[in-house]
Amino acid sequence: MKKINIGLIGFGTVGTGVVKVLRDNSGVIKERLGAELILKRIADTDVSRDRGVKLDDGVLVKDALTVINDPEISVVIELVGGTGVAKGFILASLDAGKHVVTANKALLSTHGREIFNAAAEKKADVYFEASVGGGIPVIKALREGLAANKIESIYGIINGTANYILTKMTNDGGKFDDVLRRAQEKGYAEADPSFDVDGIDTAHKLAILINLAFGANVKLADIYTEGIRNINQLDIKYAKEFGYRIKLLAIAKSGDSGVEARVHPTMIPAGHPLALVDGVYNAVHLRGNAVGPVMLWGLGAGMMPTASAVVADVIDICRNILNKTSQRVPLPSFTDEDGRAIKIKDTDSLELPYYMRFSAIDKPGVLSKISGVLGGHNISILSVIQKDRKVGGAVPLVIVTHNALERELRAAVKEIETLDIILEKVVYVRIEENLGAAN
Numbered sequence: 001m002k003k004i005n006i007g008l009i010g011f012g013t014v015g016t017g018v019v020k021v022l023r024d025n026s027g028v029i030k031e032r033l034g035a036e037l038i039l040k041r042i043a044d045t046d047v048s049r050d051r052g053v054k055l056d057d058g059v060l061v062k063d064a065l066t067v068i069n070d071p072e073i074s075v076v077i078e079l080v081g082g083t084g085v086a087k088g089f090i091l092a093s094l095d096a097g098k099h100v101v102t103a104n105k106a107l108l109s110t111h112g113r114e115i116f117n118a119a120a121e122k123k124a125d126v127y128f129e130a131s132v133g134g135g136i137p138v139i140k141a142l143r144e145g146l147a148a149n150k151i152e153s154i155y156g157i158i159n160g161t162a163n164y165i166l167t168k169m170t171n172d173g174g175k176f177d178d179v180l181r182r183a184q185e186k187g188y189a190e191a192d193p194s195f196d197v198d199g200i201d202t203a204h205k206l207a208i209l210i211n212l213a214f215g216a217n218v219k220l221a222d223i224y225t226e227g228i229r230n231i232n233q234l235d236i237k238y239a240k241e242f243g244y245r246i247k248l249l250a251i252a253k254s255g256d257s258g259v260e261a262r263v264h265p266t267m268i269p270a271g272h273p274l275a276l277v278d279g280v281y282n283a284v285h286l287r288g289n290a291v292g293p294v295m296l297w298g299l300g301a302g303m304m305p306t307a308s309a310v311v312a313d314v315i316d317i318c319r320n321i322l323n324k325t326s327q328r329v330p331l332p333s334f335t336d337e338d339g340r341a342i343k344i345k346d347t348d349s350l351e352l353p354y355y356m357r358f359s360a361i362d363k364p365g366v367l368s369k370i371s372g373v374l375g376g377h378n379i380s381i382l383s384v385i386q387k388d389r390k391v392g393g394a395v396p397l398v399i400v401t402h403n404a405l406e407r408e409l410r411a412a413v414k415e416i417e418t419l420d421i422i423l424e425k426v427v428y429v430r431i432e433e434n435l436g437a438a439n
């Protein structure tokens with residue numbers, strides 16, 4: 001039976017999972033592939049830490065170049081992460097005639113085109129299934145399974161850490177910092193956890209999805225990004241009362257006047273399948289013009305689910321090697337190497353219902369002042385809750401609006417914050433009622 005040598009750079013959480021999957025599932029992988037995968041070398045700066053997996057002598061090395069320059073290695077797996085040395089490792093591997101597998105969404109969302117073009121020049125493959133949705137095969141779905149469709153919308157819960165935090169806050173009333181610490185202990189969080197909680201990791205992944213879905217070359221800066229730091233127990237409680245759940249959503253919607261590309265906490269109907277995606281689970285709801293809605297759901301982070309996607313990519317590439325082919329599917333999903341120009345819509349032109357929470361003095365006339373300003377900006381009120389009473393003190397006054405223009409909503413918030421009855425910054429959260437419904 002044929003043997004194919006592979007090398008790994010980065011023996012951390014996911015790298016350890018890759019070693020375990022290759023060890024535990026070697027039988028089924030061999031039967032599927034018709035060849036044996038040999039993990040010939042692993043490079044990591046730390047060669048002494050016990051990862052709980054046994055390696056043959058000489059496999060673990062300190063210097064990544066030992067992997068990259070090994071002529072017997074056909075596929076290099078990059079699991080170092082980040083936008084620093086990882087890019088050099090990938091480009092050097094391509095230069096040395098290797099194919100590459102990576103999970104590095106931070107790098108692909110910023111330097112994806114450069115890497116794909118370098119791979120095309122070398123007729124090599126770069127596969128990156130684990131970069132979005134952990135173990136969920138969403139990249140393959142977009143590049144292959146849905147290739148016959150024009151993609152109309154994408155709604156994703158694609159950061160396990162943020163979803164884990166929001167779920168624990170919703171179900172157990174957990175405190176933000178405690179829950180984040182637990183996510184870090186479990187290996188879900190990025191090296192810099194602000195990437196998870198500030199929506200940056202979600203934006204990295206959305207950029208990858210948009211570029212695959214629309215053949216575009218969208219930059220991170222084009223994606224409106226807002227994280228979950230300002231979500232507190234009050235908003236979670238009121239969302240439930242209005243029949244919503246709060247999720248950090250990645251949203252891309254294609255319309256006549258351009259594509260909406262945004263990441264922010266969103267209230268969604270409690271009965272929508274995305275509202276039921278809890279904990280470290282991720283889900284991506286896609287709509288194609290021929291297929292209609294498709295939803296993929298699964299574990300979006302963690303050692304083994306992520307390793308599952310990485311090893312599947314290795315198998316895919318090895319199938320190409322065995323069939324003496326490469327670049328069968330264009331890496332960015334479309335054949336245009338510079339990316340199609342698409343217009344990203346400004347959030348000012350969004351037209352959505354909004355949840356608004358005011359911390360207002362509890363006295364007669366407050367509601368009429370607020371509704372007066374909203375009315376002046378053409379924003380009409382769907383419902384109001386004001387339950388807690390604290391005469392003379394601050395009480396939360398909560399309003400859900402009908403569809404309103406975001407430009408007007410922001411202007412209204414600015415005006416309301418100048419009123420002497422308002423004691424704190426106004427909180428507002430966008431509401432998506434018809435996620436993925438036909439246009």
Ligand code: NDP
Pocket residue numbers: 009010011012013014015043044045046062064079080081082085103104105106130131134187188189191300301302303306
């Ligand atoms: P880790 O930090 O656990 O692992 C990275 C490893 O690379 C560490 O062992 C690190 O060593 C090592 N490393 C750093 N610099 C070098 C170098 N110059 N040469 C060789 N090794 C080096 O990260 P993860 O395993 O969590 O993530 C890996 C990639 O997978 C990232 O791109 C991440 O975004 C992505 N990903 C992670 C998921 C997860 O659930 N963890 C899910 C999906 C994707 P040291 O610690 O000593 O610096």
Ligand code: HSE
Pocket residue numbers: 131133134158159160161162188189190196201300301302
């Ligand atoms: N930090 C990321 C998450 C890892 O929590 O989803 C998976 O990409």
